Amino acid sequence: MPDPSRDLAERLYGTPPDRFVAARDAAVAEARRAGDPATAREIAKLRRPTVAAWLVNLLAIRRPELVADLADLAEALRTAQRDLRGPKLRELSAQRRAVVAALVAEARTLAADTEGAPPAGRLPLAEVESTLNAALADTGVAAQVRSGRLLRSTSYAGFGEVPRPQLRLLTGGAAEPSTGKPSTAEPPAGKPSAGKTRTGERPGRAGPRERAEQAGHRTDRAEQADRAARARAAERAERAERAERAERAKQRRALERELAKARTDQDRAETELIGATTAERDAADALTAIEAELAELERRRAGAEQEVSRRKLARRTAERAATAARRRTGEVEGALEALLAEEGAAGTGDDTAD
Template sequence: MPGPSRDLIEQLYGTPPDRFVAARDAAVVEARRTGDPATAREIAKLRRPTVAAWLVNLLALRRPALVAGLGELAEALRAAQRDLRGPKLRELSAQRRAVVAALVAEARTLAADTEDAPPANRLPLAEVEATLNAALADPQVAAQVRSGRLLRAASYAGFGEVPRPQLRLVTGGAGEPSGGGRPAPGAPAKRTGRTREADRAASAGKADRAASAGEADRAARAREAERAERAERAKRRRALERELARARTDQDRAEAELTGATGAERDAADTLAAIEAELAEVERRRAGAEQEVSRRKLARRAAERAASAARRHAGEIEGAWEALLAEEGTADPGADTAH
């Protein structure tokens, strides 16, 4: 018969509830694309589990051996409850609490390792614990837990079974054989039959009273065990509440430290950005100064060349002037003599 594969179902019910519908709808589209409308309809019927049911499904899908061990423990608990074996029942109850606590812790670990899972402080671990306890008490719930397709959390008011003895009233009549008793010597036969009937009725009454007393005693013991179990649960709940309060205080402190560290990081980044902007401005000014120095250097060299040329030219003029003076000084005496 067509239908979704086991791998697909396990994949869907191992998906966090917030993404379940999108994953299911994508599987429906894929089944229709491959020409399998019947499977698409079956996939579309799958319902999203609650967060608590999803955590239990994670245990069944990823830790099936641990979940399977609940069945053996449940049977041992029921046997001890039926037989009213007090020490054994207390031992198994302690074992049950340890096993359930370990499974709850494992569910929390699996959730932490799952992408897009709800944060740890929003996981309904109390509902997971209640569901596992219900699985230990109710075989039908246990079967749903093992399937890995649980839709919602389960709970159980009590724990175990209260045995009910099956009573059978032994009756007799005149037609029964009389070999079971002896008539009193000299008593009439009719009187002997009535005596046997009275003895049987008395025996039956005693059996009824004894059975009723035994049932009342067993019921009282069961109630006492249940009260002890409730007290233990209340004690553990108070311890968990204290632990939760401490965890939330630690979380608030860590969140405050994170906020402070984020602000300090942002301030440091702003300071670095300002320094980098200043460095960029200094670098820009440095480049401009270097260009100005280059221009001034070229101007100096040109001025040096001009000064050198001017000095040469002045030297040449001065030499010519001196030569002219010398020439004029030499010519004047001759001119005076001629006159």
Template sequence: MPGPSTELVQQLYRTPPDRFVAARDAAVADARRAGDPSTARQLARLRRPTVAAWLVNLLAIRRPELVADLVELADELRTAQRELRGPRLRELSAQRRAVVGALVAEVRKLAAAEPDAPPAGRLPLAEVEATLNAAFSDAEVAEQVRAGRLLRAASYAGFGEVPRPQLRLVTGDDEEPEEEERPSRRPGAQRARPEPATRTDRAAPGTDRAASRKDRAAGRAEQAERAAQRAARAERARQRRALERELALAQADQKRVEAELTEATGQERDGVAVLDGIEAELAELERRRAVAEQDLSRAKLARRAAERAVTVARRRAGEVEGAIEALAAEEGDADGGAGAAD
């Protein structure tokens, strides 16, 4: 059987952790009802991610192009670390800080759009940031982030690629210690001299001159070889000093950015606290506004009822006054008629 589809797995890892198990079990039941036990077993093996890992997975699923940029930059940064290219390393480190900051902000936005996500004040953004920074140092973490299948947050407190590369210049041959010299260069050492020529050898001056030329040529070759070795050692020493300077700069840069990270984390924590306080105040103001609107609505209804009552009372008072006046007029007419009769 083909197994679970990528869309189904992404849908599960897009689900908030508190609902992950229920969603996974429902998918397992669906696969069993469909007669696909292999898919059901594979789905059952999926594990619930932590909240921080879920946020990183959400970023990888919702904004894969941003995570792809992170992975590409991480590859470049690890290459620069292996090759010990100081200026490029500092440039990429600055880009890393900017990218991680932008991705953390994007995670906050994505979480705000999720109905079941934790409140902004309880989002483990520090763990998200640590995981994204670890992706720059560990290719395996970077791949897990890109796939959107992370189960828990990752962190890396060191500097450079894991394992950290050794700062040693690799050459074709092992470097000889500078304290050791070839036997011919040790104090008191003398070059072996040829045995004195025999009477028969002296009888052949051409052969003697040829041997002398070979000795001089061998001596010059040995001197040239020693000079080349000294130059090679000097070059290796120069390169070692350059690497040590680069290492010192890189370590200083590491301390600086770690201090910036600590400061930024503290500022973020303070900002979250302020935002939580403002949100609480806004919620209280909204509640008071709703109560005031209800009171105002009731007051308007009471005013309208009172206005209607006043209108009715005035009309009734007018009617009663008219009746009294009519009665008084009738009484006056009756009194006048009685007087005339008398």
């Protein structure tokens, strides 16, 4: 079945736990609307993380370079433990405490910048710290931390890496695993055991031949101890050189990552600057065009206002003329009616006289 996309998983596991279920259900519904029921079922299987696990997931999602540094430190710690390098181990342990404290502080900052996150006083930062320490000791936990899908916090109560390195006892010969049990080996052939004597010799006294053999044995043991000491010194020097090379390689990788990030940030900033400059120029051009249009509209408005005034004056003049004409028409009609009335009266009188 298809797994949810990385972007979707990061979005869900970067969501505060109180909002995880709602965001997951919305993603399931969206997958179903898109006609992808298999993906919808896989999304529905995702489980809500605890607050501490969510904080660790924020680090893996938003600060993966810091989590990568944690993995490098874990490898250096394991190397120092395997090589039994006390001073280097103490130095790395101090570095571990500083790195874990910085990661916890970064998790608190990321939570403060996330909408819907719990208040700072309720963040389980101690659980975050124990989980990061467990990731330094356990490669399985480290893988879960890097995945950004951690569901709950964890801790490691042991010492050193998991599994612990097997300690070895270095002798003049080949190195053998130390089991912590008393040795039951028989003394080498040709060497008498303590408390035993050769046949015919009295206990507590040795003849010239035995004394010579004992002196030879002591010389052999001294030579073996000297060779073992030189071998141990050479091995320590070789381990120190390997550790120094590993440290330099780690520093180089860290600087290369920092340089790559700085270049990426610079490219992004340069791109944003170009875009902002272009947008500013376009906005200025648009403002100039609007101002020109506004000036033209103002000019046209003034002309229109003058035209309205002229038309208003002409209307008033026409109204006065119409009023005068109506009044004149009424006067003429009245005069005509009077004249007609007079003519009618005169005609009636003439008819009566006849």
